[in-house]
Amino acid sequence: MTLQLGLVGLPNAGKSTLFNALTRAHSAVAPYPFTTIDPHVGVVAVPDPRLDALAKLIHPEKVTPTTLEVVDIAGLVKDAHKGEGLGNQFLGHIRNVDAIALVARCFRNDDVPHVAGELDPRDDLAVLELELALADLATLETQREKTRNAAKAGEKKFAAELELLDRAHAHLAAGQPARTL
Numbered sequence: 750m751t752l753q754l755g756l757v758g759l760p761n762a763g764k765s766t767l768f769n770a771l772t773r774a775h776s777a778v779a780p781y782p783f784t785t786i787d788p789h790v791g792v793v794a795v796p797d798p799r800l801d802a803l804a805k806l807i808h809p810e811k812v813t814p815t816t817l818e819v820v821d822i823a824g825l826v827k828d829a830h831k832g833e834g835l836g837n838q839f840l841g842h843i844r845n846v847d848a849i850a851l852v853a854r855c856f857r858n859d860d861v862p863h864v865a866g867e868l869d870p871r872d873d874l875a876v877l878e879l880e881l882a883l884a885d886l887a888t889l890e891t892q893r894e895k896t897r898n899a900a901k902a903g904e905k906k907f908a909a910e911l912e913l914l915d916r917a918h919a920h921l922a923a924g925q926p927a928r929t930l
Contacts (some may be wrong), residue, residue, distance in 0.1 A: 751792065755843055757881075758852035759873050760824030760864050765789070767852060768821035776821060783803050788842050789821040814825045824864070825880055840884045851877050878926065886921045893918060 756764040763775045772791025773807045794814045804812045822842045843849060853870040854863065865872065900907040920930045 751816045751818045752848065753819045753820055753846040755822050755849045757822055757825060757843060757849045757877060759854065759876065762824065762852045762854040762860050762873065763856065764824070764852045765821050768819055771819050788823070789802075791819050791821075792816050792917050793819065799876060822846075843881070843884075849881075853877075862895060882921060882924070885927050886918070889914060889918050889921060910918035 756768055758764050768774060768789055769776055772793050774789065774791045776789045791814060793925065795817050797814060800812060800814055820842070851874060853873045854868065855870050857868055865876075893911070896907050896911045896914055900911050917927065917930055921927060
């Protein structure tokens, strides 16, 4: 099974350049925001010396290394959760991957403007984390409402789910990322 890794960052952070480096693709790279609108997808083999060692021992007919599917997702901007930039389209692409790698811009180049006007990787990561948290919170609120209605309808199995959703909501609403729950 192939793992999908989404590259997420602000516009002009270097996501497409990183994508090209990882996949040996030739996706467009340009000095303006939203060069990537639709995600680019590349598949790369993941070398594993243990696989080679096992193949030497058991001599299988075929050796197939695992692969990683890298997805270059369009740049996220502040207030994406409100529909700014590519908004919900961007967030939908993130929901379709198994894992994300946050890409922060740490290079200066006068020919490539920064969307915030000033280079500050910490601020960029804060924007990314906030937008992702707000998107998670909105998704959680929708699921809580559906589960609450099912629980009120007398379906006992939803009570435990609702309790977990309430804990997760409180955790996210307190500014904590879901991964720390």
